[in-house]
Amino acid sequence: MRTTERTDRAGGPDAGVATVWTAAAVAALVSVAALVFLLGAAMAARHRLExxxxxxxxxxxxxxxxxxxxxxxxxxxxxxxxxxxxxSCRWERSDALVEVGSASGGRPAWLPAPSARARAGPVGPAP
Structure with missing residues (x-):
């Protein structure tokens, strides 16, 4: 004799909730990884410009x-x-003041353009 009753393998009203939680956790991890990658790239660009x-x-x-x-x-x-x-490159007394920026535009538009400044004095023997 055949039964026409359907057996629910999932076990009730919570069926599929683990898939939703797993997808949310994976999305959060990917977002955090992308943020860490972006911050690392920004730090590397800043150090290169310095x-x-x-x-x-x-x-x-x-x-x-x-x-x-x-x-x-x-x-x-x-x-x-x-x-x-x-x-910019200018002189203040005998010191060179140089400001540089990034030559490549491979950054998101919402991030400010990276730049760095340095100052160096004259080269020669100490008085």
Whole structure:
């Protein structure tokens, strides 16, 4: 004799709730991982720009005897080779002040453009 009763394998009104919770947990983990990746990329860009600013300011200071225009051109050359753009290069007394920004635009529009500043003095023997 055949029975026409349907057996519920899931076990009641909570059927499928584990799938929903698992999907929510996976979505949360992916969101956190994406945020950590974004913050890591931002920190790496900042460190790269700080290095470009430091080296650009040192290059400008080491070429200060050639004049401010030539020294700033040297800072631009250094920054360009480090994938950065010199935003400003100016002199305050005998110190070179260099500000660089990111040459690549691969960042979300809602993030501010990264930049870094450095200052370097004249190169030579101490008085």
């Amino acid at each position: 290095a470009a600013a430091d080296l650009g300011a040192l290059a400008a200071a080491s070429h200060a005897a050639e004049g401010p225009a030539r020294a700033c051109e040297r800072a631009r050359w250094v920054a360009e080779h480090l994938s950065a753009v010199v935003l």
